[in-house]
Amino acid sequence: MNIPEIIEQRVAALLASMTLSEKIGQMSQVNASEGYAPDYLADGLREGRIGSVLNVVDVSIVNELQRIAVEESRLGIPLMVGRDVIHGFKTIMPIPLGQAATWNPAVVKQGARIAALEAATCGVNWTFAPMIDISRDARWGRIAESLGECVLLSSELAVAMVEGFQGDDMAARGSIAACAKHFAGYGAVESGRDYATTNIPETKLRNVYLRPFKAAVDAGVSTLMTSFSDLNGIPATANEFLLRQVLRDEWSYDGFVVSDWDSIRQLQVHGLTENDKESAFEAVSAGVDMEMAGDAFSHHLDSLIEEGRVSIERIDNAVANILRAKFRLGLFEDPYTNPEVLPPIASEDALQTAKQAALESVVMLKNDHAVLPLSAESLQTVALIGPLADAPYQQLGTWIFDGDVELSITPMHAIHSLVGHDLDVRYLRAMENSRSKASDSFDEAVEIAQSSDVTVLFLGEESILSGEAHSRADISLPGDQAELVRRIRETGKPVIAVILAGRPLTLTNIVDHVDAILFAWHPGTMGGPAIADILFGLESPSGKLPATFPRVVGQIPIYYSQKNSGKPASWDTIAHIDEIDTRAPQTSLGMSAFHLDTHFTPLFAFGHGLSYAAFEYHRIWTSSNEIALGDSITISTELTNQSDVAADEVVQLYVRDLVASITRPVKELKGFRRVHLKPGETLTVEFLLHTDDLAFFGRDMRITTEPGEFHAWIGGSSETQLRAEFRIVPNN
Secondary structure (H helix, E strand, O other): OOHHHHHHHHHHHHHHOOOHHHHHHHOEEEEOOOOOOOHHHHHHHHOOOOOEEEOOOOHHHHHHHHHHHHHHOOOOOOOEEEEOOOOEOOOEOOOHHHHHOOOOHHHHHHHHHHHHHHHHOOOOOEEOOOEOOOOOOOOOHHHHHOOOOOHHHHHHHHHHHHHHHHOOOOOOOOOOEOEEEEEOOHHHOHHHOOOOOEOOOHHHHHHHHOHHHHHHHHOOOOEEEEOOOEEOOEEHHHOHHHHHHHHHHHOOOOOEEEOOOOOOOOHHHHOOOOOHHHHHHHHHHHOOOEEEOOOHHHHHHHHHHHOOOOOHHHHHHHHHHHHHHHHHOOOOOOOOOOHHHOOOOOOHHHHHHHHHHHHHHOEEEEEHHHOOOOOOOOOOEEEEEOOOOOOOOHHHOOOOOOOOHHHOOOHHHHHHHHHOOOOEEEEEOOOOOOOOOOOOOHHHHHHHHHOOOEEEEEEEOOHHHOOOOOOOOOOEOOOOHHHHHHHHHOOOOOEEEEEEOOOOOEOOOOHHHOOEEEEOOOOOOOHHHHHHHHHOOOOOOOOOOOOOEOOOHHHOOOOOOOEOOOOOOOOOOOOOHHHOOOOOOOOOOOOOOOOOOOOOOOOEOOOOOEOOOOEEEEEEEEOOOEEEOOOEEEEEEEEEEOOOOOEEEEEEEEEEEOOOOOOOEOOEEEEEEEEEEOOOOEEEEEEEEEHHHHOEEOOOOOEEOOOEEEEEEEEOOOOOOOEEEEEEEOOO
């Protein structure tokens, strides 16, 4: 008998011996953040009324809670211990959006592995990550937690995170259960406002928003979390289409579903139910297995069963899903935590991984006149100015409850360590924080910049300005940062902007006033050394944008894989507001989809990112002009490093289905590869594309690949023009 069969037998046997009260207890999660084991919690564990706790990270308390559950309750069922371990535990990696900028599943997987190992030392065995909502609105605060706008990139990195958290063996020490969230469509909230409503046509839901979740399910993710938002009028926590039809019937998922924080009782606030009892009925009927931090299940499930409105079979299914996860985690065999058998916190490997992730996440948006990299040999003085040059906590980013700020190395300290003996490094904060509108120190900043060879401005937004419940309507640099840039620019000296932020920003008001821009996101514990190495050329920037940067907020949503429409904008069909004759008769101008007061293109496109090397894509070719359904095609390019700098390049493959039964995006990422080229080296990069990779959900909501003409592009961003063509024909 294999392990899955043994686990199913154990689940069935345990379930058969449970009382209804004990079953409902397994479906209840309690917040346990008091810092000790209070009597009410201990009593609930003894009576089998609690199946999971969250937000306790003191290993002695966790072990005591597990001891009570295992040794003093009737059935001895161990606890799931949950915690938000989003992009690191003590050692903090770049925010997930920054990790997505690495386009490197290997480094993302290793970062999640380190987070799991560190969290496990405190008794945590379940994280509420990865967040894999497709995010195409930079106003949304939680875009920081996402993996960006692209279906393929998000899906591949979601799998990497799941594998990193859960390891090769779920029962091994240091493996923790992952939780894919938020199911589903949360990234499409109206106006980028957290918790707001979402309206997504089913074809778009299936072709875009559900695909990363399907990838995570196929990778064996232990749990899923419902979204706070509604979806097409039905809150996700009560959405039977999502939780039953898609997740269970279509995907055959056998993990368990947990609500988001108190989202079951919030069904009443949505206006779906009239009280907590009806909320419990809607959620359990839809397919929620465990309630997080609420009491609708614990207070009302028994009466709903007694009234015959909820079947005992539904309860048994939910509890079986939860018990299955606990058996897979090996909790019944080893419920206690011994930190001494796990790697130490902030190990050398952890810090090196954090630095590598930060290095690969930094995106060079602009580098006029090759002002970067800086040369310690040719410079005498460098000015470091701005509120985020020496902000150890802020660089860690959002949602880092357990992050150790003492480990955080800032750019100012890293630059001093790197070149302090060779250069006169002059530092001025200039602003109390990124939102400050006090310019009292700007004159001093100008004096320092005027007397320095080059100024590096550290700008952006503090960590608290992104993340859950931190949406922004204006995503330009807050406070008087743009004025600081303008004042420093007037010195006539070279100006470099290093921007730390939790989202794409509208940089139109500063982009022409700086010579170079490094976008560093919130880079985590080792962000400072990574930024220093890139500034001074020890490493070449290699990050690529995982989300489009709009010119102005009014362009949102703007993303690379938009539809063409019947009247697509082009250079020949646009007009600017300042060019319109006020006496002209009413006209539809260029008859295309654009805004009068900005350009139809983004400021920086998805996939964009510059390097110190000069990469040249020579040509693109296909292994065949025509392939049959069910076959594969190889699409290749020749890439040369024309510089004397060794560097990484992220090679990107895009495809367009020209004619289909529903309209298709103008480009879709279908492959990517991070490659390293030595100076002068030429490399042939190949992508193997199966016709299944071109499948989509059509009018009948069935997935299919349709014969027809396709375009393929390879290059260093979504704006690449290097194109080939091929055709898919029916398989006769």
